[in-house]
Structures are given as structure tokens and as C-alpha cells.
Amino acid sequence: MMNNRELFNKERIEIYFPTLYDYSFKLGRVNYSKAHPPLELHVHEGMMEIVLIVKGKQIYTVAGNDYLVRSGDVFVTFPDEPHSTAGYPEDKSLLYFLIIDLEKLKTGFLGCDDKEGRLIVQSLNRIKRRVFKGSEGLKPMLDKVITAFYSDCPFKNTLIRNQISDFIINIIECERADNTLDNSYMQKVLDYIEQNICEDINVPMLAEIAGLSEARFKINFRKQIGIPPREYVLRRKIEAAKNVLKNSDITVTELAHRLSFSSSQYFSTVFKRFTLMSPREFRKIHR
Incomplete structure (x- = not known):
């Protein structure tokens, strides 16, 4: 057994x-x-x-x-x-x-x-x-x-x-039951990510916005959002990338730089991890 x-x-x-x-x-x-x-x-x-x-x-x-x-x-x-x-x-x-x-x-x-x-x-x-x-x-x-x-x-x-x-x-x-969490600080963090999605966003910066230590922020973020903050930022960047790929002719390299990825290769690796296809494959399907 x-x-x-x-x-x-x-x-x-x-x-x-x-x-x-x-x-x-x-x-x-x-x-x-x-x-x-x-x-x-x-x-x-x-x-x-x-x-x-x-x-x-x-x-x-x-x-x-x-x-x-x-x-x-x-x-x-x-x-x-x-x-x-x-x-x-x-x-x-x-x-x-x-x-x-x-x-x-x-x-x-x-x-x-x-x-x-x-x-x-x-x-x-x-x-x-x-x-x-x-x-x-x-x-x-x-x-x-x-x-x-x-x-x-x-x-x-x-x-x-x-x-x-x-x-x-x-x-x-x-x-x-009313299970609404008091997460006004978390909403500020999420809003910041959306408004600055093209920037190089790091966890210490987000913890400062939340007014928490980095360790406490990571714990609270994962508890409320379900995934680590770094992964959440990457996922939001990929969602932004998908919209650009569907609606513009910008190159993959230019898009990677626009979203503050360290290289187009790393961008393509992250994109495929979350979508199961490369940026070029995604664009071909959705254009």
C-alpha cells in the first residue's frame, strides 16, 4: 500500500x-x-x-x-x-x-x-x-x-x-461570512506594480511601499496573493507583454528591454514558462 x-x-x-x-x-x-x-x-x-x-x-x-x-x-x-x-x-x-x-x-x-x-x-x-x-x-x-x-x-x-x-x-x-482582509497596504503595492510595470521592480522596494520588513512582506504577500512577490511581478510583466505582442510590431528584443528584462533570452524563457509558448509563437497565433 x-x-x-x-x-x-x-x-x-x-x-x-x-x-x-x-x-x-x-x-x-x-x-x-x-x-x-x-x-x-x-x-x-x-x-x-x-x-x-x-x-x-x-x-x-x-x-x-x-x-x-x-x-x-x-x-x-x-x-x-x-x-x-x-x-x-x-x-x-x-x-x-x-x-x-x-x-x-x-x-x-x-x-x-x-x-x-x-x-x-x-x-x-x-x-x-x-x-x-x-x-x-x-x-x-x-x-x-x-x-x-x-x-x-x-x-x-x-x-x-x-x-x-x-x-x-x-x-x-x-x-x-465576511472574510474581507484589511489589505489596503497590499492594494497600494499591487497598484504600484501595475503603474510601473516597465520598471525594474524589486522586492525591497515593494516592502518599503507596504511599510513592512522584507521578510514579513514576503510572508504576507504570499499569504494574500498566493505566490511570491517576485513571481507576481514577472507574471504581470508577461501579461503586459502579451498585450503588446498582439497589438504592435515591436521586436521581442525591444519588448524585453522595455519591460526591464536583463536580456531577450531571459524574457523568452520566462514568457514560455508562464504561457507554454515563445513570444514569437504567441504573436503568430494571436495576430
Whole structure:
């Protein structure tokens, strides 16, 4: 039997409960160390999807609207809603997704009676915010489900049902709660990056704007934004580069210098890391 370290080192885990061919829910854990191709447009018939981003960030699209989901955020799609990453690569991240059959939830497959099952489904369908802050307890619940699923415990189905029940109720409570952070200083930092995207922006400079030590700033930035500040700056520079490549004939070398990259080679390396293609390939596709 695979031990927990081997299990959680896997790039992707998917479990179906109770069985693959007649499941009430599907739980996935994705641990990408680099960008992957975009998630194609798809739907989950009769099923709701709940995504928890633990590390990193991802852009999802529903009904023509883009949603930036960061570390600690929950993203929700309702049954039969087409959604994708809208051509954006699946980013380097650690995330979980739970796809749950609401009709089966109504009938109490988690151990609750039909009345409670209907109430839970009603509460899920009344979620108003597509993206909201989760709680620190959500990830451990899903880890326990995965651990139990691969264990020899004779009571593992009961353990799994209990953890999924707790997770769903916590999701409902998180969406109702006011989890807005006091991050006015962080907004100043993000605004500075956008307004000075062509400059050589460094972390000590950003920490000074935030009024924090460099060490504290790095911790707070990663906690709130989901990725280190240096990586965030590079990603924003690449987004700016994509707009220029689509709308002008500037050379790749000139663009690299305009965005304060040390060389065109380094710019091309970073561009490909985040988009899975070179600047020239990107321009050819989007012109």
C-alpha cells in the first residue's frame, strides 16, 4: 500500500465515491510544479464543483466572465454551467476540486436524512459569490478523505462521509461570512506594480511601499496573493507583454528591454514558462 508521502507527492489524485461508475462525488487533488495546458470548456451535468486553491492562483471563466482565484480562495460552479480557464494555462499550484451530485446529496448519501439533505442542497444553490475566502480547516478535511480512501480502515466510508459533510457545511459558512482582509497596504503595492510595470521592480522596494520588513512582506504577500512577490511581478510583466505582442510590431528584443528584462533570452524563457509558448509563437497565433 502506498504511504502518505508517496501519495501526496503525486502530481494528480482523483477518487470516486463510492464507485467509479456510480459515484456521488469525485474528489481531486492537483499539485502542479509548472504550468499545464489550458482547461477546455466543459460541464458537470447535475453536479456542482467546488475548487479550493491552496497555493498559487488560477483564472477561470464562466458565462464570459473571468475570475481570478488566489491562494485560500474557493471557486464555485453550479450544475450544467460551462466553464474553463479561457485559454489561460493551468498554473503552477496546489488545488483541490470536489464535484458532487446534488440529487444524490438530497437523498442523504452522506448519512443525513432527506430533510437535511434538501436543506444542504438549497444552501449550496443559494451561494451568491462565485469566489470567496475559505478557512484553514478545509484542506485538512480533504486530505483526511484521501488518506481514508486509500487506507485499510474498516470504517473508511463513514470517515469519508463525515469529512465531506464537514467540508460542505464549512463551505456554506465561509461563503456567508465576511472574510474581507484589511489589505489596503497590499492594494497600494499591487497598484504600484501595475503603474510601473516597465520598471525594474524589486522586492525591497515593494516592502518599503507596504511599510513592512522584507521578510514579513514576503510572508504576507504570499499569504494574500498566493505566490511570491517576485513571481507576481514577472507574471504581470508577461501579461503586459502579451498585450503588446498582439497589438504592435515591436521586436521581442525591444519588448524585453522595455519591460526591464536583463536580456531577450531571459524574457523568452520566462514568457514560455508562464504561457507554454515563445513570444514569437504567441504573436503568430494571436495576430
